[in-house]
Amino acid sequence: MKWPMPESPTQRDFPHLVTHSAPKDDPYDAPAGDAPEAAFENSGGQIVSLSWQNRGVKRSRFPMAVAPYENPTLQRFREKYDFLDAIKGIGDEWQRLLALRNWVHRKLPSNNSSGEQNSFFKRPYPDESFDPFKVLDKGGSGCCWWCPHYSQMLRAVLTACGYVSRHVGNISPYSPKEGSRTHGVTDCFVQKYGKWVQFDANYDCHYERDGVPLSPFEIGEEWARNGGKDVTVHVGLENKTVGNALTPFEGENETCRAYWNQHRWYTDPFSGHGTWFGTWNSQMVLTLVGKRHEGILAYRGRAPESEVDAGYADGRIQYTTRAADVYPDIGTSHLSLEKGPHTGTVKVNVGTFTPNLDTVEVAVDDRMWSDQEPDFLWYLHEKKNVLRVRTRDKFGNLGRESSVNVELRAKA
Amino acid sequence: MSAAATAPERFALLLRELATPDSARVLVVAHRAGYLRDWEYQAPENSLAAIRNGIALGFDALELDVRQTKDKRFVLVHESRLERVTDGGGFLQDLTWDELAQRRLMYRNGQRSEHRVATLEEALSAARGGALLKLHPKFPVERFAELREVLLETGTLEQALVWIDWRPGEPDHEAVQALFAKRPELLEMRILANVLDTKEVRPALKALNPAAVEFSYEAFAVPDFDAGALETIRSAGARVAVNCMGRAAKGEPFGDRAVQQGPEKTSGWKTLVERGARMLQINHPEDLRACLLALGLTS
Numbered sequence: 001m002k003w004p005m006p007e008s009p010t011q012r013d014f015p016h017l018v019t020h021s022a023p024k025d026d027p028y029d030a031p032a033g034d035a036p037e038a039a040f041e042n043s044g045g046q047i048v049s050l051s052w053q054n055r056g057v058k059r060s061r062f063p064m065a066v067a068p069y070e071n072p073t074l075q076r077f078r079e080k081y082d083f084l085d086a087i088k089g090i091g092d093e094w095q096r097l098l099a100l101r102n103w104v105h106r107k108l109p110s111n112n113s114s115g116e117q118n119s120f121f122k123r124p125y126p127d128e129s130f131d132p133f134k135v136l137d138k139g140g141s142g143c144c145w146w147c148p149h150y151s152q153m154l155r156a157v158l159t160a161c162g163y164v165s166r167h168v169g170n171i172s173p174y175s176p177k178e179g180s181r182t183h184g185v186t187d188c189f190v191q192k193y194g195k196w197v198q199f200d201a202n203y204d205c206h207y208e209r210d211g212v213p214l215s216p217f218e219i220g221e222e223w224a225r226n227g228g229k230d231v232t233v234h235v236g237l238e239n240k241t242v243g244n245a246l247t248p249f250e251g252e253n254e255t256c257r258a259y260w261n262q263h264r265w266y267t268d269p270f271s272g273h274g275t276w277f278g279t280w281n282s283q284m285v286l287t288l289v290g291k292r293h294e295g296i297l298a299y300r301g302r303a304p305e306s307e308v309d310a311g312y313a314d315g316r317i318q319y320t321t322r323a324a325d326v327y328p329d330i331g332t333s334h335l336s337l338e339k340g341p342h343t344g345t346v347k348v349n350v351g352t353f354t355p356n357l358d359t360v361e362v363a364v365d366d367r368m369w370s371d372q373e374p375d376f377l378w379y380l381h382e383k384k385n386v387l388r389v390r391t392r393d394k395f396g397n398l399g400r401e402s403s404v405n406v407e408l409r410a411k412a
Numbered sequence: 413m414s415a416a417a418t419a420p421e422r423f424a425l426l427l428r429e430l431a432t433p434d435s436a437r438v439l440v441v442a443h444r445a446g447y448l449r450d451w452e453y454q455a456p457e458n459s460l461a462a463i464r465n466g467i468a469l470g471f472d473a474l475e476l477d478v479r480q481t482k483d484k485r486f487v488l489v490h491e492s493r494l495e496r497v498t499d500g501g502g503f504l505q506d507l508t509w510d511e512l513a514q515r516r517l518m519y520r521n522g523q524r525s526e527h528r529v530a531t532l533e534e535a536l537s538a539a540r541g542g543a544l545l546k547l548h549p550k551f552p553v554e555r556f557a558e559l560r561e562v563l564l565e566t567g568t569l570e571q572a573l574v575w576i577d578w579r580p581g582e583p584d585h586e587a588v589q590a591l592f593a594k595r596p597e598l599l600e601m602r603i604l605a606n607v608l609d610t611k612e613v614r615p616a617l618k619a620l621n622p623a624a625v626e627f628s629y630e631a632f633a634v635p636d637f638d639a640g641a642l643e644t645i646r647s648a649g650a651r652v653a654v655n656c657m658g659r660a661a662k663g664e665p666f667g668d669r670a671v672q673q674g675p676e677k678t679s680g681w682k683t684l685v686e687r688g689a690r691m692l693q694i695n696h697p698e699d700l701r702a703c704l705l706a707l708g709l710t711s
Binding site for chain 1: 449451452491492493494495496499500501502503516518519520521522523524581582583657
């Protein structure tokens, strides 16, 4: 059977030349709200205390391409290269991500001294699909690798490990003298922080503020706010802080480059669809626009050839003011509670958007996690009850946990 | 029957099998009409594409989850919340059919499909004359009369088995008894009675006259399972069914993974068949079908 290829929906489904805003009564947004006391009406007891940590699920209105776990090319990629060895024995998701970034950084040693003459793909990049096998097999051959190679390769490796990520084309504000500077990075949804984080495999780094890793949009916000002076740059497996974003660091750490963030949304590194090296391509690109962008046009390229980003006109660049369109929740669980059918029960419904979902997992009180259907009954008892839910994907990755705690005492 | 049986011949055989509970043939029931390979087949769970695909792949029966929209349309959706199965969020019960029809179904890998949610009428029409159906009603039993009407209108009364939760203590248990006592014509529908254990077999047979009696894997796999109950079921003209979506013991995997034992992952199925199961609901219908073909227990 021929493995199905995703088909880009850009032109067909989404109007262009508009900035999409959040719809009224947003049906794509499932906020958690407060823990409902009414759901415990049949609990058999009186509520002493009730609390929950319920992440909810915010969806994008734009469909994304996801590599299925079963894709034979993805499986071959997992078998052929040793990136899984790099994360063997590492339980912490964040450390695994750093290890994968570091692996890509090491596998594509940059040899800028050889210049563009030795570039595997010359700039501007030809219309050649990204082939992670071809690039890795040429990894140490002295080729000159550019930021999109690192970005796309990290995306391929993250995808092969089940992490949802995108190639992001960052573009600085335009100046007539310098044009705009661009840089290709990768962003990935990190369960530990419950947010998207920008990774740069080219320089093996990411940006943080107050200990929290930042997304491309957040980095741009920091630059717009104060030039990025509160942003720190962290490098390597050790997460070493090399200074703030104003400190020169191989020339590519300027937060201004994240002014515009063009997320390559509809790509799948293992289908051969929509994954091209540079920014000169026809795949769907999503950009979140904020106040900092008001009245400003996105330019791309160096002076004097800089030009207004033409993608806007042909509909492939989609602009939105709704953050979840570009930064949706991945792998989170939305807990809904309703009154149970019998005494001592609560009905639980779990909503989730977990690509390559294997199962919903539930842990009651201090018991082990076990697989569960998304709709189930929670059996309660006197005193403290704890319910935790999360998802597991086919790669074994765990989603962010949601939980509810309720203490009951016998009715008088 | 030869492998070259036509679709009508195959369908006629399935109806005969359903009426012959002591036959050796094991009926394969595809959970959610078959969903684990949804991307490969471009057929999301509970979709019309999944129904057509399941028939084409030779699954004997397709399990379909029937729920109702805010404006009371019967539709095929597995769970209450819509984040996993559609490209939006929220509860199904809060959407009208027109609103739901704007949504697109998702593949398990997280990619949006071009398919929308199927109405029950569409699903039954697509399945008519193709395969048996196991309808899992997830709506109030008071609407069973309307369900019967839809089955009659679509000409699928004969091929559809309506799952009924016959577990004492469950809210539907008493409601079903009361409803069927008041509306005996509802028993024209073929019933698949889900029982908690063998003690409930006789009451279920008496009240529902089911075409099949279903045990959970958990109940069927206990060492002291009362095999005599199976004879009671067969004598009443009903088929013995096992829903493999469960876990036999604490700590065991959920879904049908627990059943997939042994190096070929088939020994669990074989054990169930040896014990007398003649209808298995499964997540891996292709694999089970291949196993049964090798054993000569399907065609």
